[in-house]
Each structure stands twice: as structure tokens, then as C-alpha cells.
Amino acid sequence: MSSSSAPQAKGEQGGHDAHLDAQPSPQHAQLKPIALLPGLDTKFSTLAIALIIIFYPVLADNDFWTTVLVSTGVFAAAAIGLNLLTGYTGQVSLGHAAFLTVGSYVAAYFGATQGLWMIVWLPLAGVFGAAVGAIIGPFALRVKGDYLVVISLALLFFTAHVVRNWESVTGGNDGISTSGADLGLGPLNFADLRIFGHTFTREEGLFYLAWIMVGAFALIARNVVRSRPGRAMQAVRDRDTAAEVLGVSSAQYKIAAFVLSSAMASAAGAVLAVHQRFLTPTEPLLELFVSIQFVAIIVVGGVATVYGAIIGAFLLTVLPETIKTYTHWFDFNIPIWDKKLVSSSGIEPGLFNPGSFSNFLFGLLLVVFLLLSPQGIAGWIRAVKGGAIQSFWHNLRGHLRGRWFQRGEPAASRSRA
Amino acid sequence: MSSSTAHKSSSAVEGGPSGRVARAAPSHEGAASDSFSRGGSLKISNVSFSVGGITILDDVSFEVKAGELFGIIGPNGAGKSSLFNCISGIYLPTEGQIHLSDKPIVGRRPTAVAKLGVARTFQNLALFNNLNVSDNLMLGRHRLMRTGYLTAALWFGRARREEVKHRLECAEIIELLGLSEVAKLPVGVLPYGAQKRVELGRALVSEPNLLLLDEPVAGMNDDETEQMSNLLRNVSQQLGITIVLVEHDVHMVQQLADRVCAINFGQVVVVGSPAEVVTHPTVIEAYLGADWS
8 A cells, every 4th residue: 555545544534635625637647538549649540541541542543452452441340340259358259250141141132132222231231240149149158268169160150051051042052143232322322432523433432331331340349448338348358257246247248249249240241242242152251261360360460459450450361462462573482392482373383372372371470479479460569659669779779888778677668568 | 526426326226225324424525435425234144155065154144234344254264255255146155145234135146236235355356457457446336337338339428428427436546545656557567465455446436335355455564454454444434334354364353343253164153342252262262373462
């Protein structure tokens, strides 16, 4: 107990205490709610990234990268949802791709087959996702950790089975077209967007749609985690018994996290479906790999951060495409067992082709992050903000002067854990 | 504080305190004091608890009056913490009934017991290590807040208003406990003594009728113990909260408690004034030792 508490307690007995009466004083940071974007640097970088996203389709007339960035947006939106579930509530799920699939087929059925407006089928995708999440959520009350992972995995196979066999809705193995789905929102039509005389392609329109969704989900997620339900979710993750004793119902918040996360995933899946134009049960979305990819996104980006999901989604969608596109530039002419490391043409013998090489790098990235940087890129950002770079130069300067460390405490040790 | 009056009425609506107002402070006094001025009474009737054939608690009965500071002493494994777990709904007693201000609480889930105004600390700290001190305390106020997912997602309006209001309340307790300097740090990095205070603060901000403290000064030095004693005395006298205290520091219990209960092998040995209890032959034999003075 620090020295300050005892005199204050006595002050209370005395009936008046100038110090306590002076409360609240604005210099106490803990009095303010957590800001949406804490700090000027966060505000500026968010603004900068938002401007880049807004002007990207105008400035870069590249359909290929626009297409990739639509997937990035969809994955980021879904990963924000998964981070609420896994990062903030501690429920690891490998069934996230199943929720995207649910949303995809809602878009296909209600959007393309029934021809409803986007303002109907997109929220409907969220509602269906929420409903499926509410069915799966209660399982998390009975099982934890690895067992929950296995159950969520079962959801993936179950969904695949339903998609193959419910032919009247999903088209069965023949698949279903989604290109007819309406993309209008009031005066805007994302399939044929015209703003200030500039005409955008369908891909560019979907780019905006996907990233508007990312912005909306990021805002919702950030608002939730900085207020009562978000704290409760984190309490359930860290110590559910202690949370219960405080009146936080762990059952309620676990199920709610499933509902919210699957609603987001499902809405993202609906946009993905329209983006792909055609859905089949053999599409990679229902492969286990995609679900693992979502876990990888939040691990690489940073568990229990909202922006981490966006950074992770960017890296893990853009990186493979970059590797595939530019492999022939570098040629990777490193001979291993009389083979090249990567054969770009497929004619000369190689250990990898560009596709498998990007998968290899993806796996490597995941392992390296899990082992060396479990806090992901968000952890790097925190370290830099906490003064890691200053302390690096500080220590280097000291080293050059013949001392390993300065007498003073290096700034890094003051950084937040 | 004008904001506190709203709480008082809201907690009364919840059906929490019906015990008498005990030693309540005048309302204009210290900043935190008027927000919770009632203690609840606790009645343990013939509570038994056994796990796998082992009897942990055997026909335990005692009563704690509203506003009382009640100590429980006893050797390790006597069943003190199990009794706390029975009260807070973590364990379900095999037999017996527990009443908080005449409301039966056996069979209620921990969340329901918390809503009645029972707050507690744990013997081996149960803090949310990744969250900072402020947020840990805000979780103590969870039951007093109403923001749900929808209002939280919108933020402007109720969510923001509630955050501002309740952070203000938490800041007072943070100040009182001398934690202002570290309010923004994750509690996991704080030293043990500070963590103990955070846990007490988290229990205090929830405006409890009954406060269960499981070894609040374990591992503290004499100075810290003294300060904690003063604090608990103030909490008890100024705020009138009923406190049940499990502690091995018998000197501290002796000075602090109105009445003491000694437990051994899950059974109540004696309930009485501190002086009566520490001179009881069975207590000396089983717990204190012959050379205890």
C-alpha cells in the first residue's frame, strides 16, 4: 500500500478532504473512456490508410490487384469477427470458413436466385450467420480449447455436406451463379459505380463495398471491445471463474461472441460470393486450409487487436499473390538436389511451383510468428511505440562509446508488456 | 457525488440490500462513501460440503450481522476458502442453507450471487492479467452497468455515458488505494502487493452488501498489513459494508474483527469476540500453538 492511501482514508473520517473533493481532475487518464483511436499517431495512420483505400481504385487502374484487394477486404472483415471470438473471448475456432459459406449461399439464393435487393440479402446473410453461430455457440459452454477446435472442425464438414446435398438452394455439385445478385444501395450501384463522373468497374465497386464493410466492422468491433461487453469477453477469456463471481455470465458472452463473429463472417462471405460470381462445393472456401488461414491472419496480425486482423488479412492475401506473380522475376535459381528451388514455368524441374511455394512461405510465416512473435505485427507496433527503436539507438550509441548499456533504464523496459 | 445517488436507487431496485443501515457515514462525506452505505447480513445454517467422500465442511453454522466485520481463522485445509466458494456459488453445498439478508443463495449461480451484492477476493489472486488496473475495476462495476452489444456498437449515447460515469467511480477507488500511478498498466506486470490492492478495489467498486476477503494481507510486510487494516476498518466503519475476512494473521484479525469464528477440520470450533476465541483451549491446541501470546 503506498503512502498516499492512509492519510486519504483519515481525511474521509474528518468529513472533508480537499484532495478527494478535487476529483475528478482531467489529468487522470483513467477517468476517460478508451478512445476509438488512441493517440495522434493512430489517428493519422488510420486516416492515411483510409485515404489510400479510397483513392486506390481511382489512381491504380489495375484489375488484377483490385481483385486481390477485394479478397483482402473480405478476409479482413471476417477476421475482425474471428478476432472477437478467438482473440478477445479465447474461443479458438477452425470453423470460421463455414460461416463464410453460409453467407455465400444466402447471397446466392436470396440475391441471385430470388433477385432480392442488396439491402435485403446482405443483412440477411448476417442474420443467418448469427443464427448458425447461436446454434454452435452453446457447444463452447461444454467444451474448451482443443475439444472446441475439433467441434468447430466438424461444423466445416457438416456445412460441406449440406452444400453438396441441398440442391434446390445450393445447386448441389453443379454450383450456383451469383453474378445476377443486385449490388445497389440507394442511388449507388456497386456493379456500375459512377462518382463525380468517374466510372468504376464491377471489381472496383466490390472493392469499395468490401472495404466499407471492413470499416463498419472495425468500428463496431472497436466500440464493443472498449466498453462493457468487450471487457466481459476478455474477462471470460482470462479467468472465467473470477468473471462469474463479478456477475459476468461466461455462457452469455461466449454465445454472444459466436453470434457476433459468425454474423460478421457470414456478411463477408456474402460479398465474397458476389465477387467470385460462381459457387461450387469444391471451391476452396470449405477446405480446412482456409479456416487455418483465418487463424493465421489473426496470429500474424496480432491477437486481440482490431487493426491486427486487417494487417494480417492484407499480408496473407497479398503475399501469396505477390509470390505467384513475381516468382519468375527472381527465378529462385538456387539449385537443390539438382533442381531449382522454384520452377516458374513448370518445364524445368523444381522443388516448388509458385503456388506451392507461397503455401510453403505461408506455413513458415505462421510457425515463425507463433514461435518468435506470438503478439504478431501488433506486438511490433506496440514495441515501436513503447520506444524499442529509441532504445535500440540508445543502446547502439552506448555500445559505440564502449558501453553495452547506458546507466539509465533503456526505454524498452518501460514499454507495456 | 451526484452520480452516486442513481446507483443507490438502482441497487435497491435490484433487491440487493435489505439489511439495516449499520454505522453509515453522513452522505456528504468522502467521495466514495455515499454510494454504498448498507451491509447485508449473512446466515450460514448447517452447511456441509463434501467432495469424493471427503468432508470439507461439516455442519457449519454461524451468523454475521449487517455491517459487522467478521473474522474466520483456522489452520490450512480447515475449509475456510471452501466456505467462501459455497457462499459465492462456486461450490454447491451438499447440505444446509445460506441466507444473505434473508434471501436463500444456495443453488444460485455465481453470477446470480454477485447480482445480490456479494463481492469477494481470492486467496491466490484472480485478476485479469492482460487488462489494465482501470479495466479490472470497471469489471467490478459490470453488474451496475447496462450497456449491451447494440448500444456498445453505436457507442454514442448510453455506452459512452456509462463509460464516463463508471470510470469516474473507479478512479475514486483507484485514488483511495494509491494505484493512480499504475492505473494504465496491465495488472500482470504489477508487484504482488499492488495486485492484492487491485483485487480489493475490484470488489469495492461493485458496491457490495457483503465483502468476502480471502487472506487480504497474505505475503504482505508489517507496514502493508497495517495500511490494509486501516483501509478495511475505514471501509467497514464509513461504508457499513459487511465484511467476512479469512486470515492467518491472528493479530490483525484480533484488532480488526468485531467477532471471530474458528474453524478446524470443517467444523466450527467457537464463535465469539476475538478475545474469547484466541483464549479458547481447542483453538490454541489446533491452530495457535501453546506458546502463542
